[in-house]
Amino acid sequence: MGRLADSVDALRLLCTTDPKRAQALTVKLNEVNQLRQDQTITMFADARQKVGANRNLVFVQSQNYNEGLVGLVAGRLAEEFHRPAVVVALGPHHAKASMRSIKSFDAIKAIRDLGDLVMERGGHPMAAGFTADAKNLPKIKKQLEAAAARLTDEDLQPETGYDCDLELKQINWELFKELERFAPFGFGNPVPLFYTKSVKLLSFYPVGAENRHLKLKLPGFAGIAFGQGDLAEKLEPGQLIDIIYSIEQNSWNNHSNLELKIKEISL
Template identity: 40%
Template structure:
């Protein structure tokens, strides 16, 4: 059962002001080019060191490698940094590690593969490296200089590097964009679309600098000159003018992520950077097919994980499941789905030989990376954020690790924290619901983490009509007596239908949407939850 946390009942003309104040938003965001390093938590001295080293690389015609990551944020960060350096005349090459062959981030195996391709004298990481101590030592041994740019949480000490450019306020693409802005402002302006894409894809809070990057980056994404993105939109059935944070999260980013999950992320990077229309079309088709394959694989392995966990989904405060069948490319998605469905922190491990790769997702109130770090004696180079993390572990230590994590969860998670919460921003009157209100609420966009689309509530309203929709009547269409001009839809709420007889009074938590059909605009309520009075 979900717990409702309901904000105040407010008048029509107070709604936007209350939301802005509550969320700490600035409706007039600073333009990205005006952002300073200090304002986003990046040390100016570190950037100056990096720029000085890069200038020397230009002067001496050195080979430089941008060492990226295989997710949408890491791919975007690689594109931003590569384009900025290439625009300055640097002899620069990108390197995207292979998930299964090289593992996550800057690794010894990845470095060996990179050197085999082309031996650089300077490596610049993006979206990784802040906990890569052994890999950093390997580069010292190889007499290769290292500049780290990353946003993941630091460990107890920093790796050895010529410069470390770090902040947790931005995503990897955001950090790369800030560095690009200092080195090559014209290139940064060109890559603002990719910075916005990475920020949304990596689930950053859309406040402050992140809000700025996305607010001004979205128009660039809608009008992009990148033929790869144009072809990807077409493959996904997207009209460029409709690109918003939802489209990025559910249509664009999954396609960019798919190749890195199942094969090699390099094709996603090629798509972002290519100027060849035919090549872009081919790459877009490749990404689209990889995404379909990823969806099929995820469903099969998620079903397996549910079966394997069995009754533990209700008994345990943290879910841990390991199997040789799980593909490393989808374990993060499996963990996310388990956490969403059962409202528990989840850890999913893919076993290969004597070692397992793990991906973890969490719920508010439980810092998953700190929980994992309580088992530093058991895991291998854990990294991540409070809500998502990854690590490796020897198969022989999985049982001990599971017990350690269960112990932490038992201490930190009480029953209240394990109850899903419906957060309602404010209660409103039915007479205040209109397309005009929807338009006013759109001032708060872009919506996403930290600034979700506002959830409003109508209390004690009367059902006029209810009917099932979707396969097996899984979803619910509803009309309310007090709101005849709008239809409401509740996804996965079809089971409530027998109780929603005409005239039944209900509380409805919802988000306002606008539907356009044949040129006509209609108001729609997207139901988040529904309570019987």
């Protein structure tokens, strides 16, 4: 609530004994939450398109980003690309940024090392943020990228596990809504991951800059495997694959469907 509006309404809902007042506050809170979700999806889609290839650190910025949502988007980028991610909301004079990181990169130390390039800073090793003069952003980006250049290929490999086995036929909107009750996801509360064995691969094709990602058609669902485009030469339509994935909502042109974000493919 506090990311887009006054969070005091949430407190009022907890404190009120008037059913009509509670109903009105519930409607208002739901509307703000839906707006937050819609804006986060839009920001994330834009940020994802700006991610450069072969970088140890993601750094994206825009005047159109909502400063209250940069942390959510940075978290999704760090999770998806498994590298430190910085998302910056540009203002007329100042920029507000949020960083989400991985275990092998101390976010708050990297920001503290920026010294006078930033005006305010705070956070911890996995999640931190700063406010800076917009003119300092090129230097800030260069210094953070230099710090992340020390990360090894092993550091940038995701630690893939999963929470439980699942059949594709068990995936539906009811399950997705139940999973969403555990949100928000992030450090300390990772998105649930599932394992399905012997899934028939109907078709596939590489997407994105330098064909870095892989789009898959599976029975009943589309799948996207970020950073796994090199698997295209090893796959064949009709073969059986084992997958570890999360269940995501994909919204486009006022239409929503469930999509599998695939973390790992085993042949």
